[in-house]
Amino acid sequence: MSHRECIYGASDRDTPVSLAPSEFYLQFHEREHSKFSSSESFTTNNLQNDGTRSSPDVGSNLDSSQKQNQIRPTHPDQSGLSSIDDNVNFNHMELIIHLFIDHDVFSLGLGDPSFATGPSLSVALKKGLQFPYLLYQCLAFSSLHLGFVRSDKSSMYKHQAATLQTRALSLFNSMGTNVDESNCVSILLFSGVLGLHLLTDTLAERALGSLDAFVAKYVQCIEIHRGVYSIAIAAWPYLVNSELEPMISSSSRFTSRTPTGDDSQILCKLVESSSSLREEDKKACLEMIRYLQIGFDAVSTELEEGYKHYMIYTWLMLAPPKFTDLLTAKTPEALVLLAYYAVLLFHGRNLWQVGDSGLYIIRNITEYLGPKWQTWLDFPQKKIIQD
Known part of the structure; x- marks a missing residue:
């Protein structure tokens, strides 16, 4: 079976593989949230002259009351985990609860038809505590769905989704790119949820006004998804012994x-x-x-x-x-x-x-x-x- 006959094909690599997220994640830095006002717009267009990404401070875009409730780091290299003395951020709590109670959020599956009702979602959130970029992306996707189901607050939830996704990407790029046994699950889940998020954004776009613009955005989305495939191939030796083995095996059987x-x-x-x-x-x-x-x-x-x-x-x-x-x-x-x-x-x-x-x-x-x-x-x- 060739690699192209399944999403998660086997790889002959047995050592950690270094991946450059800038090769596929940062391709969508032109993606603009033009539906929001300029003061509320969050993009991932933070590339520096040397090709690296600066880390935008999401907190700088919040007012003082929001900053008090912002998720704060407990470690210098991992922002995203709140201190025990911080106030509870009810916005983020709402997003986590929504992931568990509304099974429609992940109706496209991520390779597991029961992703939202089975153990995979629990794995994702647990791994998110260890790797905050995954937690932020899960929260971003939850907020995007809430923007769909609550039309009266659509702008607010979509704005929140853009903010959280920007932070997720910043954290991911700051954590290094070696795929090994310790991080293969979190990186694959992050890539998958990010891919779903970008596909949803792309299919919902109607303001572009021409087939040329839509195709350009769609191709960009394909390039991001190809990055998901590349990560899966690189991480294959580790993933087959991970919690995601049932998911990747099921997906492989389907596409082959x-x-x-x-x-x-x-x-x-x-x-x-x-x-x-x-x-x-x-x-x-x-x-x-x-x-x-x-x-x-x-x-x-x-x-x-x-x-x-x-x-x-x-x-x-x-x-x-x-x-x-x-x-x-x-x-x-x-x-x-x-x-x-x-x-x-x-x-x-x-x-x-x-x-x-x-x-x-x-x-x-x-x-x-x-x-x-x-x-x-x-x-x-x-x-x-x-x-």
């Missing part, structure tokens, strides 16, 4: 399945008959078509409740660089594949992370490609009409 349906058959014909794609481009597209069909198979199988929509998250992680190059160039064949992926999104439209993004993407791609490509877009359009 043999496709059974014929929903994407026409896509194979499109790619194989293309005169504009090189052989390596065709190989990358056919690889992505295979994963699409696994996703369609899961959607159409009643027994797939746990993994029914899992390919929505996984497809980005498994995308080879050649495919993202084709998307960046807005190659028609790659855009047609993206329209088919949007069908998976449409099937998952009841998920809070997805919403109407499938319909939005299909409409924009259809308009961009025009009548010449109508034959290849019949399937996505008919799926929407039928449902």
Whole structure:
């Protein structure tokens, strides 16, 4: 089985691996929270001239009363744990409680259909006490979900999510990048929750106004998810003996399945008959078509409740660089594949992370490609009409 046949493939590395988060996490520093006022905006655009990241002080953006309740460090190298004498921060308590009582937060799973109801979430929060960057990112994602379910306070919760995510990234980058037995679980969970957060932000974006802008943001999201895959590969020797072994084994079995349906058959014909794609481009597209069909198979199988929509998250992680190059160039064949992926999104439209993004993407791609490509877009359009 190749690494691309599962999210968490085996690695021949048996020593700690040094990863540079700036290679994939910091690619999204252009991400702006323009929906907030300038005084409330938090971004991750803190790169210095030497390529390193400065550590923004979230506390400097809070008023004096908020600073009193801010989570404070108990160790000089690990901010995020409050002193026993500090006042309880009820905002953060609300976010932790929300993670436990609302199982919809992690409805896309992270490789474990029962992530929110099983032991994995407990593992994540326990590890978060040891590695605060993970705790901050879990709180950020909880706040993002609260912004969705409580429309009357949406701006406040989304603002809080941006603040907490900024702090999580700052802490992560300050902790070093060696993956070993002690931190492999926390780093993988952090990467996974961060990937979900960024995917949710990307699919919810409607202010960009053009397919060009959306594709650029989506490709950026894919690059971040590829970083999750890279971490999993690097940490594989340690993860197989960790608390996450059931999760990664289950995910591996799902993505290495043999496709059974014929929903994407026409896509194979499109790619194989293309005169504009090189052989390596065709190989990358056919690889992505295979994963699409696994996703369609899961959607159409009643027994797939746990993994029914899992390919929505996984497809980005498994995308080879050649495919993202084709998307960046807005190659028609790659855009047609993206329209088919949007069908998976449409099937998952009841998920809070997805919403109407499938319909939005299909409409924009259809308009961009025009009548010449109508034959290849019949399937996505008919799926929407039928449902």
